Amino acid sequence: MPVPAADEFEARTEPHRGELVAYCYRMLGSLHDAEDIVQETYLRAWRGYGDFEHRSSIRTWLFRIATNQCLNLLQHSSRRLIPSAVGAPGDPSDIAPAADLPWLEPFPDLMFSSAPVDPGVVVVERQTMRLALVAALQHLPPRQRAALLLRDVLSWPAAEVAELLGTTTAAVNSALQRARAVLEQVAPEEQKMVEPTEPVQRKLLDQYAYAFEQADFAVLEELLADHVRWEMPPMPTWFDHRDAVLRLLRAKLDPAQARRLVPISANGQPGFATYHQVPGGQFHAHALHVLTIEGDQITAVMDFHMPGFFHKFGLPLTLPV
Known part of the structure; x- marks a missing residue:
């Protein structure tokens, strides 16, 4: 087998890495x-x-390999969970300890850097990365998941999807119908959500950062929708509706403890990395908040207590005083 030239291989394959990771x-x-x-x-x-015979593009070839590797892995792994998929909402006075479950993880938007540059494609890419949708995809059987992503996100022809999955075009179309029906049941609000204008979102985020840092619960009450949901993986306990979330925040946010929020963007959504100060010392990485905003209110917060992900967002584990 001929040995590929490293420079040629990298030049032809590396531009697709970000898109492959997202997929x-x-x-x-x-x-x-x-x-x-x-x-x-x-x-x-x-x-x-x-041995690559150029019967398809390099991009298509890479996605074929990646899809098969994903399907192989999914034969032996459980679907990724969010706390609201585990059980009923809890009470702030009884927060459960971290559970050893396969939790959904956040995705830093900065990793889209090598994705396609066409603005329309980028919009679709980011919309299909939203946490609610990725969580909903976990309800699909792996091959349905692949068919949906290849057809609806990457716009592969049904015949190519069928060839990759070793099935027929009719079977692919049938799988797509079932997959779309499941997503409509699991995350119907995600399909209809209207996002705020940039000025409204910017103002809301500024207010959220101020209110969280200052433990200003009056402002937080104004920002949170009545039906807001707060989840904190890897803790399985989650909270539904504004009153429960505010009780949680009053229990969590000590007005005497200093906090700093650093803006992030994850899963095509705005958010913050939160740092809490230890007494007399530095600010330490605490959690990653990914916000869902509708209109001028926050309807969901995924509060990832996963400091190990800070470096994925290009952030340090500590901030100076």
Whole structure:
């Protein structure tokens, strides 16, 4: 087998890495697993590059390898969860300890840097990365998940999807109908959500950062929708409606403790990295808030208590005083 030239291989494959990671993340619900799969995809592509016959594009070839690797992994792994998929909402006085479950992970938008540059494609890419949708995808069987993403997100022809999955075009179309029906049941509000204008969102985010840092519960009450949902993976307890969320925040936010919020963008949604100050010391990484905003109110907060993800967002674990 001919040995590929490293420079040629990198030049032709590297532009697709970000898009591949995003695709595998949607399939798996885990950034760590997605990065591992993409690394394995590139290793397999490198080994097989000398035999690549150019009957399809490099991009299509890479996605074929990645899809098969995802399907292989999903044969032996559970779907990624969010707390509201585990049980009923809890009470702020009884927050459960962290549970050893396969939780959905956040995806830093900065990793879209090598995705397609066409603005319309980028909008679709980011909309299909939203947390509610990725969580809903986890309810689909793996092959349905792949068919939906390849057809509806990547716009592959049904015949190519059928060839990759080893089935017929009719079977692919049938799987798509079932997958879309499940998504409509699991996350119907996500399909109809109207996002705020940029000035409204910017004002709301500024108010949220101020209110959270200052433990200003009056402002937080104004910002939170009545039907707001607050989830804190890896803790399985979650909270539904404004009153319960405010009770939680009053229990969590000590007015005497200093906090700092650093803006982030995750899963195509705005958010913040939160840092809490230790007495007399530095600010330490605490959690990643990913916000869902409708109109001029916050309807959901996914409060990822996963400091290990801060570096994925280009953030340090500590901030100076």
